[in-house]
Amino acid sequence: MSGGKQINEADIEWGAPDSDGAPSFVVPRSTQFDDVYFSGDGLAETQHVFLAGNNLPARFNTRRFHIGELGFGTGLNFLAVWDAWNRAEKPGGARLNFLSFEAYPLSAAQMARAHEAWPALASLAARLRAALPPPQQGFHVLDFGDISLTLYYGDAFEGLLCVEGGVDAWFLDGFTPAKNPGLWSPDIFNEMARLSAPGATFATFTVSGGVRRALEAAGFQWEKRAGFGRKRQMLAGRIETPPHTTHREPWLPAATPLHPGARIAVIGAGIAGASLAHAMRRSGFHPSVYEASAPASGASGNPAGLIMPRLDVGDTPAGSFHANAYLHVLQLLSVLGGDVFRPCGVLHHAASDRDRERQIKLLAQGALPEGFMEERREGLFFPQAGVVDPPAFVKALLSDTELVSGRVERLQQATSGWRVFTGKSETEFDAVIIANGLDALRFAEARTLPLAGSAGQIDWFPDAPAPDHAHAFGPYAAPCPRGGAIIGATYAPISIGAEARFTNEATQSNIAAVARALPEVAATLDANQSHPRASVRCTTPDRLPLCGPLPDWGFYGGAYDGLRTGKKRDYPSGETRPGLFVLTGLGSRGLVTAPYAAALLAAELAGAPSDATIMQALHPARFFIRDLKRAGAR
Template sequence: MSGGKHMDEAAIEWGAPGDGDAPFFLAPRSIGFDDVYFSGDGAAETRHIFLAGNGLPARFDAPRFSIGELGFGTGLNFLCAWAAWNKAEKPEGARLSFFSVEAFPLSAGDMARAHEAWPDFEPLAARMREQLPPPHPGFHHIAFGDVSLTLYYGDALAGLSQTQGGVDAWFLDGFSPAKNPAMWSEDIFKELARLSKRQASFATFTVAGGVRRALEAAGFDWEKRPGFGRKKQMLAGRITAPPDETKRAPWFTEGAPLKSGARIAVIGAGIAGASLAHALKAAGFNPSVYEALAPASGASGNPAGLVMPRLDVGDTPAGAFHALSYLHTVKLLKEVGGGIFEPCGVLLHAVGEKERARQEKLLAQGALPEGWMARREEGLFFPQGGVVDPPGFVAALLGDAPLIAERVRRLMQTENGWRVITDESREEFDGVVIANGLDALRFAEARTLPLGGSAGQVDWFPDAAPPANAHAFGPYAAPCPKFGERGGGAIIGATYAPAAIGAIGAKARFTKEATGSNIAAMARALPDFASTLAADASRPRASVRCTTPDRLPVCGPLPDWGFYGGAYDDLRTGKRKNYPPGELRPGLFVLTGLGSRGLVTAPYAAALLAAALSGAPVDSTILQALHPARFFIRDLKRAGAR
C-alpha cells in the first residue's frame, strides 16, 4: 500500500574488480549493498540454481504455474524463466505468473546495459524493458501474452505482507545475507510460507546458517545441493504443509480461483466490461461480453475523455489505488496504440489556498514518480496525462472477445457455474462479472450494493480553438483531437446532478441550462477560452455515472448476503469473536461504481480482479478497499457505534 513515497533507483557501479572474466567483466554492482547482481555467466547460474533447483522447466506441465522471487534486480531470473516457459511442453492455454519484489529498481539505462550481457534474450528483454513501470511503490501488473509479471516496488516484508495468492516455486535471490540481512529474516520466510501452495519449492544460492534456520522455522524442508561456479553449495527444498493463514478480515474473503480457460460472461461493454475482457483474456480466461445496446453507449461514449490521476494525501489503499491506476492506464494506452490517445498534458489548477497546500503535500510525498508531475504557477502539471477517445479505447480493449448483443434479464446459479438468461438465449458459463454500471442493481445478487447515479453533461465544440493542454479545476476543458473520423475542436464539462441511491434505470438528458453552466465554469477559470464558446455551437452529450458512497469502485466477489446478515450481525454490538469466513456466490463478481474516473481506474481494477481469479499474487489491501462487502460491514459496525 502506498499513496506515494519518493523511491530511489538502484545506485550502480560497473566493472568492479573480481566480477568475472571477459566478456562479463562489466557486471553491475550495487553501491548501497556492496554486492554484484550477477557474475560470470549469470544466465547459466540462474538455470542451475533457480530453474533446476525448482525442478523447472519439467514442472511447467500445468495449466497454471506461479513463481515468486525476492529481488528482481536486472530481471535475469524472469527472462530465464520466460525463455524456458516458451520452449517447454505445456497444456494448451497454460499461463505462467511471475511475482517479484524489488526495493531499488534499476534505471532504464542500467537495465539495458545489464542486458547486453545476454544477447540471446534481447527480444524478450526489449519487450520487458518497454513495459516496466516507473519507480513507484506498490503492485504493478504487466501482461506478455501467456506470461504475466507482477512487480512489487518497495520493502520486501511490507510487500509480501500485503500479498494474497499462491506460489508454486520461489527464487530466493536477494543480495547476500551478510550484505542484506533484512531480506533473509524469519518474518520474510513466514510470509513466503503463507503465500506458498502445498508442496511449493524454493531454491537459493546461499547456505548460510541463519537462512537455514529461518526456513526451518517457517516450515520449509531444505537440502544442500552442488552450487554453481565458485559457490560449492546451494539450498533447495519445499514446504509440505503451508499454514492456512490470511491477512484479510473474514468478511473480505476472495473465494477460490477459477480454472484456467474458464468461460466468463461479462455483462456490459463500457470501459469496465471492456477492461475486464482485456484483463481476463490476458489471464488465460475466455470472456464473452453481453451488451444490450452498443459498446461505449453509456458514459464511456463521450467524444473525448480526460486521463489524469486523482491523488490523495497520505499512505492509504485509496491513494495507492488511484496512483497505480493512472500509471497502469498510461502504460496500457501506449500498449494498445491505434491513435486513440493524445498525451497533451493536464494542468490541475490550485483553486484556493487549501488546494494549493494539498498539492504541495502531494509533491512532498512523491504521490507520483519523478517526472510524472511538476509544480506550475497555476497548479500541478501532469505531462503524461491527456485526452483519450473513449469509444476507441473500449473497442481496443474488447479486441476479439465475443460480443453478444442481448440484454441479460436474469442470472441463475447452476451446479457448475451460472446460466445467463436473455430474451433470446440461455448460456452456461463458469463465472459472471456484472459490469454494467448502475444497471447492476437490476440483478437481485447485486441489489444490496449502495450504488447511486450521477447525471453529467459534456459539451463538444467541434469548431472551437482548443487550449494547448487539458485543464482541470473541478470542471475541465480539453482539446478534442481528431480520432479517426471523430473529434476535433474542444470539449468542456462536466455537470454533476446526483441521483438517488438505487436509481435503477436512471437516464440523463442534455439541456441548454447545463451547456450554460459548463460555459460559465470555463469563464471563471479560463475566461479567454470561454469567450470563444457559443452555446448554440455545442454538441452536448449527457450520461449517468455509477457512484458509490466512498467514491471507490466496487470490485470483487459478490457475497451471499443472507449468510453475511446472520454471521456478522454481532458487529452491531461491537462484539469481538472469531467470525467465520464470508460465504460468497461462487463464480459471481462485480466491477462497477467507477464514477467519473472510470477511464483511468477500470483497467487497473480489472487487472486486479483477473489476477485474483487466476490465483496469482495480488495486493490484498486494495482488494479489501474495493470489496463489495465493505458497505454492508461498515453499516453493521456503525449501527453498533450509535
C-alpha cells in the same frame, strides 16, 4: 500500506577500475549493499540455481504456474524463465505469473547496460525494459501475453504482508545474507510459507546456517546441492503443507479462483466490461460480453475523456489504488497504441489556498514518480496525462472478445456456474461479472449495493480552437481527439432507471464554469455550436469502485451481527456467491481505474499472488460491514 509514494532507484557502480582507470569487467555492483548483481556467466548460474533448483521448465506442463521471487535486480531470472517458458512444451492456453519484490529498482538505462551480458535474451530484455514501471512504491502488473509480471517496488516484507495467492516455486535471490539480512529473516520466510501452494519449492544460491534454520522453522524442508562455479553448494527444498493463514479481514474474503479456461459472462460493454474482457483474456479465461445496446453506449461513449490521476494525501489503500491505476493505464495505452490516446498533458488548477496546500503536500510526499508531476503557477501539471477517445479505447479492449447483443434479464445459479437469460437466449457460464454501472441494481444478487447515479453533460465544440493541453479545475476543458474543444461536466442527481438528457441550460453552465477558470477559452465557445451529450455515472459513497465477489447477504447478516454491539470474537470467513462478481461504481474516473481494478480481479480469479490490501478496499461487502460497525458505535 501497499504503495503511493516515490522510492529510490538503485545506486550502481560498474566494474572495478584497473591501473588505467578503465573497467576491467563490467559488472553492476549495488552501493547500497556493497554486493554484485551477478558475476561471470550470470545466465548459466540462474539456469542452474533457480530453474534447475525448482525443476523448471519440466513443471511448466500445466495450465497455470506461479513463481515468487525475492530480489528482481536486473530482471535476469525473469528473462531466463520467460525464455524457458517460450521453449517449453505446455498445454494450450497455459499462463505463468511471476511475482517479484525489489526495494531499489534499476532504471531502464541501467538494465540495458546489464542486459548486454546476455545477447541471447536481447529481444525479451528490450520488451521488459519498454514496459518497466516508474519507481513508485506498490504493485505494478505488466502483461506479456501468456506471462504476467507483477513487480512490487518497496520493502519486501511490507509487500509480502499485502499479498494473497499461491506460489508454486520461489527464487530467493537477494544480496548475500551478510550484506542484506532483512531479506533473509524468519519473518520473510514465514510469509513465504503462508503464500505457498502445497508442495511449493524453493531454490537459492546461499547455504547460510541462519537461512537454513529460518527456512526449517517456517516449515520448509531443504537439502544442499552442488552449486554453480566457485560456489560449491546451494540450497533447494519444498514445503508440503503450508499454513492456511491470511491477513485479510474475515468479512472481506478473496474471490475463489476459477479453473483455467473458465467461460465468463461479462454484463456490460462500457469501460468496466471492456477492461474485464481484456484482463480475463490475458489471464487465460474465455469472456463473452453482453450489451443491451452497443459498446460504449453510456458514459464510455463520450467523444473524449481525461486520463489523469486522482491523488490522496497520505499513505492509504485508496491513494495507492488511484496512483497505481494511473500508472497502469498509461502503460496499457502505450501498448494498445493507435489513435486511442493523446498525451497532451493535464494542468490541475489550484482553485483555492486549500487546494494549493494540498498540492504542495502531494509534491512533498512524492505521490507520483519524478517527472510525472510538475509544479506550475496555476497548480500541478501532469505531462504524461492527456485525452483518450473512450469509444476507441473500449473497442481496442474488446478486440477478439465475443459480443452478445441483448439485455440480460436475470441470472440463475446452476450446478456448476450461472445461467444468463436474455429475451432471446439462455446460456450457462462458469462465472458472471456484473459490470453494467447503475443497472447492476436490476439483479437481485446486487440489489443491496450502495450505488447512486449522477447525471453529467459534456459539450463538444468541433470548430472551436483546442487548448494546447487539458485543464482540470473541477470541470475541465480539453482538446478533443476528434478535433475542436470539449468541456464538462455537470453533476446532477438522477434516480435509478431515469435517462440522462442534455439541455441548453447545462451547456451554459459548462461554459460559465470554463469562463471562471479560463476566460480566454470560454470566449471561443458558442453555445449554439455545441454537440452536447449526457450520460449517467455510477458512484459509491467513498468514491472507490466495487470490485470483487458478491457476498451471500443472508450469511453476512447472521455471521457478523455481533459487530453491531462491538463483540470481539473469531468471526468466520465471509461466504460469497460462487462464481458471481462485480465491477461497478466507477464514478467519473472509470477510464483510469477500470483497467487496474479489472487486472487485480483477474489475478484473484487466476489464483495468482496479488495485492489483497487494495482488493479489500474495493470489496463489495465493505459498506455492509461499515454500517454494522457504526451501528455498534452509536
